Amino acid sequence: MTTLTIHRGTHEIGGSCVEIRTDKAKILIDLGMPLDYDKHTTEEQTQIRSDAAEWCKGVDALFLSHAHADHYGFLGLLPQDTPIYATEETFAMLALDGILGDDPTEHLEKRPLTSGQSCEVADIKVTAYIIDHSAYGACAFLIECDGKRILYSGDIRLHGVKGVLYKNLPKDVDYLLLEGTNILRAKNNPTERNIENQFVEAFNEAPDALHLVWCSAKNIDRICALFRACIRCGKTLAIDPYIANVLAAVAQLNPKIPTVTTAEQMKVYFPPHLTERLTRRNQPQYIFSLNPKQNKVSYDDFARSPEKYVMLVRPSVLAYLQRIKAHHIRLIKSIWGGYWNEPNTERFRSWVEKHCEDVKDIHSSGHADTKSLQRIVEHIRPQTIIPIHTDSPSSFGKIFSESYILYLYDNRSIEL
Numbered sequence: 001m002t003t004l005t006i007h008r009g010t011h012e013i014g015g016s017c018v019e020i021r022t023d024k025a026k027i028l029i030d031l032g033m034p035l036d037y038d039k040h041t042t043e044e045q046t047q048i049r050s051d052a053a054e055w056c057k058g059v060d061a062l063f064l065s066h067a068h069a070d071h072y073g074f075l076g077l078l079p080q081d082t083p084i085y086a087t088e089e090t091f092a093m094l095a096l097d098g099i100l101g102d103d104p105t106e107h108l109e110k111r112p113l114t115s116g117q118s119c120e121v122a123d124i125k126v127t128a129y130i131i132d133h134s135a136y137g138a139c140a141f142l143i144e145c146d147g148k149r150i151l152y153s154g155d156i157r158l159h160g161v162k163g164v165l166y167k168n169l170p171k172d173v174d175y176l177l178l179e180g181t182n183i184l185r186a187k188n189n190p191t192e193r194n195i196e197n198q199f200v201e202a203f204n205e206a207p208d209a210l211h212l213v214w215c216s217a218k219n220i221d222r223i224c225a226l227f228r229a230c231i232r233c234g235k236t237l238a239i240d241p242y243i244a245n246v247l248a249a250v251a252q253l254n255p256k257i258p259t260v261t262t263a264e265q266m267k268v269y270f271p272p273h274l275t276e277r278l279t280r281r282n283q284p285q286y287i288f289s290l291n292p293k294q295n296k297v298s299y300d301d302f303a304r305s306p307e308k309y310v311m312l313v314r315p316s317v318l319a320y321l322q323r324i325k326a327h328h329i330r331l332i333k334s335i336w337g338g339y340w341n342e343p344n345t346e347r348f349r350s351w352v353e354k355h356c357e358d359v360k361d362i363h364s365s366g367h368a369d370t371k372s373l374q375r376i377v378e379h380i381r382p383q384t385i386i387p388i389h390t391d392s393p394s395s396f397g398k399i400f401s402e403s404y405i406l407y408l409y410d411n412r413s414i415e416l
């Protein structure tokens with residue numbers, strides 16, 4: 001007998017965790033922290049962690065779709081030496097957490113998978129498929145057991161640079177666990193090429209300004225689009241040492257990724273707090289490998305020649321930004337809009353309102369829009385769709401009116 005349980009995600013975006021159990025094995029797919037975890041009371045957080053710890057008991061292996069905390073945030077609860085399967089790119093992203101904090105996979109037995117590669121955990125066979133998402137190295141999983149084929153989409157989109165990879169996903173599966181973050185959004189998302197062109201337009205609109213761009217340090221496709229826009233506009237992209245090390249790690253897997261030491265129009269600025277933290281927690285290589293004597297950009301460089309630079313920033317570098325004496329500063333938000341109103345960005349927002357003459361939103365979701373979800377279903381032709389990673393599961397019935405939708409609830413097991 002095979003059972004499937006969605007522990008979290010049937011009526012919630014993020015915090016995903018799926019269990020598949022046979023008579024011989026138990027696996028988990030993702031073990032995420034809820035997106036609103038920090039907004040819960042201490043007692044509620046304790047209960048959430050306690051529940052996740054229960055899910056981890058007796059697990060034979062965990063399969064991780066990608067390196068976003070709403071999918072890996074509770075990996076620390078897994079027993080010592082639990083096998084964890086993910087792509088090499090995902091493991092590289094998680095290892096970078098150890099630069100500033102703790103590598104969440106340090107106590108686990110890492111087993112990298114390439115796209116199309118299968119592994120077996122007792123009588124469960126799992127195959128990884130690289131897909132497009134805003135997390136580098138994201139994948140979907142095909143789970144085969146007891147004569148059933150279950151496809152877990154993970155977080156997926158078609159408008160990114162690797163969007164065409166959805167065509168490699170297996171067809172005619174019995175069950176498709178399909179993410180529905182944007183299930184109510186019919187509007188097409190901009191492609192990364194569209195985003196690049198919008199960056200160029202923004203830079204050309206105010207060529208003398210110092211342009212700040214806030215985006216995720218691990219959104220590699222977005223950083224590459226930004227770098228290409230800088231080249232087209234004759235500007236230099238300035239990044240902090242953490243982002244510089246992220247790019248250096250990814251470049252070891254993909255030499256086409258620009259880095260501070262290989263790209264002429266990419267430099268590094270050194271916020272004192274971040275630099276001290278990196279040096280204190282790690283060997284000096286994380287700083288000195290960037291060749292700061294040659295590649296450093298200073299406060300004075302930004303103040304004297306703001307038109308030369310685009311700065312990749314985030315709220316944690318505010319103290320550095322406060323020391324830059326530039327007359328014309330503009331901000332581009334290339335992130336999910338909800339981050340702008342988080343309590344921990346209040347001081348950053350106040351500074352932006354006072355010092356930035358213009359604020360733009362140039363962003364594209366890491367998740368598929370409605371039309372893309374329909375294309376995915378048309379390709380896969382599943383017998384049954386199970387909504388996951390969505391706060392509107394009822395919308396699946398409207399969007400996929402010709403498909404059979406199986407609506408589940410958190411922690412309610414079904415027999416396949």
